[in-house]
Amino acid sequence: MxxxxxxxxxxxxxxxxxxxxxxxxxxxxxxxxxxxxxxxxxxxxxxxxxxxxxxxxxxxxxxxxxxxxxxxxxxxxxxxxxxxxxxxxxxxxxxxxxxxxxxxxxxxxxxxxxxxxxxxxSDVEAASLPLAALTAWQALVDHAALEPGERVLVQGGAGGVGSYAVQLAAILGGTVAATGHAGQRDFVLGLGATMFLAPGAGNTAGYKAVAPDGFDVVIDTIGGAVLDASYELTRRG
Structure with missing residues (x-):
């Protein structure tokens, strides 16, 4: 050398x-x-x-x-x-x-x-993993302390962090719903989500149908109005 x-x-x-x-x-x-x-x-x-x-x-x-x-x-x-x-x-x-x-x-x-x-x-795929995957892990484990059976919503389930959040939440035993555009449906469901929802701040009816009392964990990767609307989607407590 x-x-x-x-x-x-x-x-x-x-x-x-x-x-x-x-x-x-x-x-x-x-x-x-x-x-x-x-x-x-x-x-x-x-x-x-x-x-x-x-x-x-x-x-x-x-x-x-x-x-x-x-x-x-x-x-x-x-x-x-x-x-x-x-x-x-x-x-x-x-x-x-x-x-x-x-x-x-x-x-x-x-x-x-x-x-x-x-x-x-591959090496290229491995090099693209650490930051996004660790972000998802920290959100689910370090901050949300996700427990098996809890309901999780991932806003932006096909994105860099969102795609790992969906997989990890499912592996950890969560019941996972995720948002995405129509063409991302099969991809997101293939990651382990059991429900796919349209994105956006105005989809309250869709969210309530999946979790009438709210979600135990909501992870937002989109921001703006979607983040603002995400707070009311969490269950009381």
Whole structure:
């Protein structure tokens, strides 16, 4: 391994037009970190405009920055005290946004933030999974504490977060209804929803038919008027 690699780096805030493909130092894994040879990376919309992307946690400037904080690749080296993964293992994970991302040949990641890549999907598919799936998991488990048998409504069940929310809610034992456009019906039902509803803030009758007393959990991925209307769809208590 050489001391330099090729990477996409931004030297100023903005959008993709700020990115430059250039040589950069290969990062060295610190204590508890793994060096990952990147096979695929995913970028989050607008991340180059976030304050978090440009400063460290103690407020120091990080210019230039490497974007793309979802990664799939192979562990190339381990720093002192890193465990849970091994050199040569295929992994995927989410990189904190105040660190350099994975739009490069190599990236360092806390080993605890990596997991074995599922072999049922490609590197590209694995790299698109962590942020959306973790968001859905946190909503259902950490915040809603979903219990088997509870009724769940996912507003926007065919979207990035919504599609994982539908699957995870069904796996966790929820009875899942989801909204989407007409052409998304079969896809959403195939994810594990038992009821498909038209989207929008004015579909109160459709919601009430599914859950007359309201839903135990409502996850909105749309916002605006749909979010405003979602509050009254939750059951009392």
């Amino acid at each position: 050489t001391d330099t690699m090729m990477a996409l780096r931004a030297h100023a805030r903005g959008g993709p037009e700020q990115l430059v493909y250039e040589a950069a130092p290969v990062p060295v894994p610190g204590p508890g970190e793994a060096l990952v040879a990147v096979h695929a990376a995913a970028i989050t919309f607008a991340e180059l405009s976030w304050d978090e992307s440009w400063t460290t946690r103690d407020g120091r400037d990080r210019t230039p920055v490497i974007p793309s904080h979802e990664v799939s690749g192979t562990v190339a080296a381990l720093g002192p005290g890193a465990d849970g993964v091994t050199v040569g293992e295929e992994v995927y994970g989410l990189i904190d946004f105040d660190r350099d991302g994975a739009a490069a040949e190599y990236v360092t990641v806390p080993a605890a933030h990596l997991a074995a890549r599922p072999r049922s999907v």
